[in-house]
Amino acid sequence: MKPIQVGLCGVGTVGGGTATVLKRNCEEIARRAGRPIVVRIAANRNLERARAVLGDSIELIDDALAIARHPDVEIVVELIGGTTIAKELVLTAIENGKHVVTANKKLIAEYGNEIFARAQEKGVMVAFEAAVAGGIPVIKALREGLTANRIEWVAGIINGTSNFILTEMRDKGAAFADVLAEAQRLGYAEADPTFDIEGHDAGHKLTIMSAIAFGIPVQFDKAYLEGISKLQAADIKYAQELGYRIKLLGVTRRRAEGIELRVAPTLIPEKRLIANVDGVMNAVLVKGDAVGATLYYGPGAGAEPTASSVIADLVDITRLATADPEHRVPHLAFQPSALADLPILPISEVETCYYLRLNALDQTGVLASVTRILADQGISVDAMLQRPSDEASDDGRDDVVIITHLAVEKRVDAAIAQIEALPAINGKIVKLRLEHLNG
Amino acid sequence: MKPIQVGLCGVGTVGGGTATVLKRNCEEIARRAGRPIVVRIAANRNLERARAVLGDSIELIDDALAIARHPDVEIVVELIGGTTIAKELVLTAIENGKHVVTANKKLIAEYGNEIFARAQEKGVMVAFEAAVAGGIPVIKALREGLTANRIEWVAGIINGTSNFILTEMRDKGAAFADVLAEAQRLGYAEADPTFDIEGHDAGHKLTIMSAIAFGIPVQFDKAYLEGISKLQAADIKYAQELGYRIKLLGVTRRRAEGIELRVAPTLIPEKRLIANVDGVMNAVLVKGDAVGATLYYGPGAGAEPTASSVIADLVDITRLATADPEHRVPHLAFQPSALADLPILPISEVETCYYLRLNALDQTGVLASVTRILADQGISVDAMLQRPSDEASDDGRDDVVIITHLAVEKRVDAAIAQIEALPAINGKIVKLRLEHLNG
Structure with missing residues (x-):
């Protein structure tokens, strides 16, 4: 049968991996x-660098938009990143x-609604398995594997850089800044790590999963990111004493009032x-x-791993291309006419358990x-849990760690404000969220 | 839109669960x-029992074959089990x-090739996510989520009864027979537990995954079951001392010579x-x-959980029904004309690591x-590892545990025969397989 012709836009790490795997596993x-699925043409701004990655067998141009209009190309693979050229290319x-x-998780989390609406009108598919959790086929699981279920919540460790840093902090008892420097040296963290360590990346991925799980539009602007x-x-150590691990956890949960959508360092039972x-x-x-x-x-x-998901999407599209557009798997799992208008709740309305650490004078009352x-x-x-805050100096101050129920x-914030106002309390209270994640 | 009409054959645990979930989550x-997906008619041999499960809203008959011929029914759900009536019904x-x-894992693992060939001729789909690992959408992951990959191996803990027993044996240091009795009391094991504890059930599931992973026909008769x-x-304890857990593990691996397909108690690194x-x-x-x-x-x-997979298949079929049959997801992941003829290797040709325990006179040489x-x-x-085999009696005999490389x-069997023939060796050698499962 005639091969499916792919136009590959962006020949960086993932673009190179995609071309490599398509070639290696073509049979x-x-x-x-x-x-067969073949790369008909590829685009990269820096032609020389792309040529070094792809070799000579694939036609190469510097204008991605020309690929979006190329008569031979049936599927456009967007691996440019960002939301300027990438958005124009996709549209x-x-x-x-x-x-x-x-x-592109940022593109889907921020402009997905517009993109899916246009795709629906034109009867084409937009697939984005690689946008969430790299090689893990979790979009497919949520969108197709669990269709029988009313999804109650989704919780994910979905940023590798942060998880590497937290694992090292725990194993070595080291401070954040030291471990970050090591992660940068090892290539696990970018020179500017903000996007990973401040929860933006996890927030994009969680936003996409939330939409698919609950049948709501993507709403990244309403996500709470910490x-x-x-x-x-100290908090990693205290959590461990109490039987918990701290992870940068994305949590999205359906409640009667609306949807919780939040990324934050969170305690999880170690079992x-x-x-x-x-x-x-x-x-x-x-x-x-x-x-x-x-x-x-x-x-x-x-x-x-990311190429694995990109290519799975290519195979899906090849398999589904002959289905009538009304019957393909919907972009956000639910039919576009059937999306719900459940609101995303502000963080103040979130209901969970909490870890509080306060520093108090060790005095009665x-x-x-x-x-x-x-x-x-x-x-x-x-x-x-109560521990001397500094065993060496014995300054009469204790760290008090409190785990709350739901x-x-x-x-909780109101209580924290009142507790911080007590004369015996020193400084600010540390507040972390805690999820039991009961099956 | 007009609802999809389902005929439900077999109203036991899973059949009841399927009707319940379809109704509860219909919207x-x-x-x-x-x-909508609705149960148009159901069949059960014992009408009274089925009526108690389904209530009065669903038409109920005692002849499943009539459902296979019913003019209104578009999808037949077979939850009868076994390979006599179930096979006739499906065909x-x-x-x-x-x-x-x-x-029905037994039906697919033993008669899948015949069933898929007939389905291909008639242009209909046969879906069986629920046959492997209950509610986990692992057939979908293998068949659609990982299509970019050359699969190297699949390893699974896929029999809950056995895993429960092994977990209890480890946690309580108890003997197999005692834990089995407890599992039977709790309803985790059948009165006749052979199918679960002797690896037949896991073998059926592994056979199906092996076919999908490697693009070969199902060949349950070639599976090695222990x-x-x-x-x-004692072996659970020694394994733990050495940093391993023992699980009833199904392993199927592609090698140049052919496919390994085996279920056996297996050591896995605890990390x-x-x-x-x-x-x-x-x-x-x-x-x-x-x-x-x-x-x-x-x-x-x-x-x-099993109903979750049955219904996911119903949704898949609803979504895919309009695709032309050539382009639907193939039953065994690969196009039927493209199945490979890699042989299943006999257990004597398997290559893995081994755990050997022998009882030896503690003497030089x-x-x-x-x-x-x-x-x-x-x-x-x-x-x-060398330990006195009975610390109380100090009979001069040691347990010697050996972990081998690949x-x-x-x-290994030849070596065991020679070692057992040594005069200082007491009784038979215990042999277990060990998998490092390196990512």
């Missing part, structure tokens, strides 16, 4: 897809009746499988009402005042 | 599938142009995520050449003889 892929490809595969740069080694996902690996835990909890684990980045304030806000205590964030 | 499922449904969804009933508590899958949970680890290792974890049985025999067979030793099974 196997054709046996699965029913026809142009759609206008020209071409299917699109992209690994990174790991302020996390202290959960997902608490043991270490280093640069990713994992996503999904709770459905019928199936219970299922977990998807694997490499969240890298040339060939302080703990009584603290627990009274919590009780007045309707917050009940699950566990408490509470609403605004009540 | 959500229709939003995903583009049209009759196909003859009558109906799509089929089944949870159960857990002879496993001794692997899959080694920490405990109780009745299931997990499948897949190694692809591009993505590396990805893991899929969740409940492997139960009414609603015994260990030297043992290691010389191993060396003569080309088997190198990775680790060794070796071919027939060489």
Whole structure:
């Protein structure tokens, strides 16, 4: 059968990996897809660099938009990144009746609604498995594998850089800044690591999963993002004493009032499988009402893992191209006419458990005042830990760690403000969220 | 849009769960599938029992074959089990142009080739996500999520009963027979547990995954099956001392000579995520050449988890029904004309690492003889452990545990025969396989 002709835009790490795997496994892929999938033409701004990656066998140009209009190209693969050229490229490809595969989480999380609407009008598919959790086929699991379920929540370790840093902080008892420097040296963190360590990257991925899980439009602007740069080694240690690990966790949960959508360093019971996902690996835990909890684990980045997802999308499109557009798998799992208008809740309305650490003068009555304030806000205590804050100096100050039961964030914040005002309390209270992730 | 009409054959645990979930989540499922999915008619031999499960809203008959011929039914769901009526039902449904969804691992593993060939001729789909690992969408991952990859191996904990028993044996240091009795009391094991504990159930599931991973026909008759009933508590303890867990592991691996296909109690390094899958949970680890290792974890049985997979198949069929038959996802992941004829290797040709436990008189020269025999067979030793076999009696006998590097099974068996013939060796040698499962 006639090969499917692909136009590859962006020949960096993932673009190079995609070309390599398509070539290496061409026979196997054709046996699965029913026809060969070949790169007809590729585009890269720096032709010389792209030539070094691709070799001489693939036609190469410097204008990606020309690929979106190329008469031979049936599927455009967008691996440029960002939201300027990439967005124009994707919309142009759609206008020209071409299917699109992209690994661009930012583009989908911020402009997905517009892109999917245009694709729907033109009857083409936009596939983005590689945008979330690299090589793990979690978009497919959510969109096709769990269709029987009312999804209750999704929780994911979906940023490898942050997970590597947190794993090293725990294993070595090291400070954030030191581990970040090491991660940069090893190539696990960018020179400017903001996007990874402040939760933006995880937020993009979580936004996409939230839309697919609950049948809502993508709404990245409403996501709450808190990174790991302020996390202290002391809290990792105390969490461990209490039987928890701290992970940069993306959590999106359906409640009657709306959807929680948040990324933050979060305590997880160490006995959960997902608490043991270490280093640069990713994992996503999904709770459905019928199936219970299922977990998807694997490499969240890298040339060939990401290429694995890009090519899976190419095979899907090849297989689905003959289905009538009304019956293909919908972009956001639910039919576009059937998206819900559940609001994304502000962080103040989030309901979860909390870890609080305060520094208090070791004097009678302080703990009584603290627990009274919590009780007045309707917050009940699950566990408490008290340790001298500095064993060497014995300055009469204690670290007090409190784990709460379920509470609403605004009540917790109100309690924190009152506790910080007590004369025996020193400085600010550390607040982290805690998820039990019960299956 | 007009609902898809389903005929439900078999109203036991899974059948009841399927009806329940279809009804409870009907709105959500229709939003995903583009049209409602309804049970038009159900069949069960015992009408009274089925009526108690389904209530009065669904038409109920006692003849499943009538459903396979029913003019209104578009998809037949086979949840009867076994390979007599179930096989006739599935083939009759196909003859009558109906799509089929089944949870029947035995039927697919033993008669899949015949069933898929008939379905191909008639242009209908046969879907069987529920046949492997209950609610975990691992068939979908293998068949659609990892299509870019040359799959190297698949390893799975795919029998919940056995995993529960092994977990209890480890946690309580208890003997197999005692834990089995407890599992039977808790309803985790059948009155006749042979099918679960001797590896038949896991073998069926592994056979199906092997076919999909490597593009070969299903060949259950060539699978090597070894159960857990002879496993001794001592070996679980020694394995733990050496940093391993013992799991009933299904392993299928592609080698140049052919395919390994085997179920047996197997040591896994405890630091692997899959080694920490405990109780009745299931997990499948897949190694692809591009993505590396990805893991899929969740409940492997139960009414609603299995229903979750049955219904996902119903949604898939609804979505794919309009695609031309040549372009649908192939039953065994690869196009039927493109299946490979790689042979399944006999167990004697398997290459893996081994755990050997022997009981030896604690005298000079015994260990030297043992290691010389191993060396003569080309088997190198990775680790060794020596412990008094009975600390109380101090009878001058030691348990010697040997972990080998990679070796071919027939060489190991030859070495074992020679070692057992040594005068200082007492009784038979315990042999278990060991998988490092490197990502």
